[in-house]
Amino acid sequence: MSWAGMVWPECGNTCMSEMPPQEKRTPNEAWFESRWWWRVKMWLQWTSWLQYLPNLVVVLLLLVLAGLGALIGCWPFVLVDLPLVLAALLFLNLIFDVATVRYGYHPEEPLPTSLAHLDAFEVMRARVSCRSFQKRLMSEEHRQMVLSLAEQNSRPENCLSSSPIRFEYVDNPLVVWPAVGTREFLVAIAPREYHEMAVVDVGRSLQKVVIEATRQGLATCWIGPGADHKSIIKHLGARFDPEKDHIICVCAFGYRSRYIPLAIRLILKTQRHRLDVQELFYADTVFAKPLNTNARPYRAFGRCYEVCQWSPSSYNAQPTRAVVLAENAKIQRVDFCAATHSRYYAMVALGIWLANWECGCEALGKVGRFEQLAPEMRGKEPFPDLPRYIISWVPKEAP
Known part of the structure; x- marks a missing residue:
């Protein structure tokens, strides 16, 4: 803050x-x-x-x-x-x-x-x-x-x-x-x-x-x-x-x-400096593959990445990371993670990301929900100690 x-x-x-x-x-x-x-x-x-x-x-x-x-x-x-x-x-x-x-x-x-x-x-x-x-x-x-x-x-x-x-x-x-x-x-x-x-x-x-x-x-x-x-x-x-x-x-x-x-x-x-989007968003749960936001299907979320990138945070530390997981050319979920062990200011910063992501998705007409997934529901790839998994945004299935 x-x-x-x-x-x-x-x-x-x-x-x-x-x-x-x-x-x-x-x-x-x-x-x-x-x-x-x-x-x-x-x-x-x-x-x-x-x-x-x-x-x-x-x-x-x-x-x-x-x-x-x-x-x-x-x-x-x-x-x-x-x-x-x-x-x-x-x-x-x-x-x-x-x-x-x-x-x-x-x-x-x-x-x-x-x-x-x-x-x-x-x-x-x-x-x-x-x-x-x-x-x-x-x-x-x-x-x-x-x-x-x-x-x-x-x-x-x-x-x-x-x-x-x-x-x-x-x-x-x-x-x-x-x-x-x-x-x-x-x-x-x-x-x-x-x-x-x-x-x-x-x-x-x-x-x-x-x-x-x-x-x-x-x-x-x-x-x-x-x-x-x-x-x-x-x-x-x-x-x-x-x-x-x-x-x-x-x-x-x-x-x-x-x-x-x-x-x-x-x-x-x-x-006014911010980390690059590729330093904040990743395409895998081990944070080894920076997200190409211009590639399909990721580009469908447009400026949602940008408004998270420019979210405020205490000390301008940008302690939030996100993993955007896709399968069969469709976004399956977005996992939001904390990059530090801070239990207060990092969590507030992550909450600000959630609000900006949610607001951006609403503007694009993309419907989803936030959900905390159990480890067995997050796939075979393990999450590292840091960044630490907090919550996921899951898109609503099309009728």
């Missing part, structure tokens, strides 16, 4: 006791988090000042370089004048970012336009994580749409697991990172006792809300490790029972702002 990617790679969480119990800190992580400079970093992160720090650090380094250049007395343009000009420009940009983003001193921004004219694939590709939101709240119409979709998609009959999940709405500036201006959220909650498919349901159900919100012009941001659970639990109040509930992730909703801190702009440019 930043979820980059959902989020850009988040660097930690001050509420480690609230992290998934199977993903506790390693000794190295514990050492880092005990250092004073790490605590300073976390304080800057949770007070929303960290995104402005890179500008200031670079300004100071340029001033030091200019000072050293003046002492050396050679190449004055390169070692003195140029660093001073760059430092001045970056400092002005820092002042601009703080004034416009943190304190909101800028002209009122327009509301986004609906993307209803786009097809399902274009809507899914249009969705990118928003790192800066307008200060205004969602309109009542948009808010009710989000809440209705959240309730509808989390109903037991629309989920894959018998374990209940739910989405709680919070209208408060939760402590999250790195998105700025966030005010309205859906908090994804699953049972405290771990149920793998319940976590998958969180990703699948919430992504369906996100897709429709994108269609209506709303901006969204999946937030996984970059959310302070203490802040979330405080605002949930009686709606959260620590003995029964577990927070999986949150998703921010609102209107995209054009005012974004420079550091976040630069990091966003590094997150």
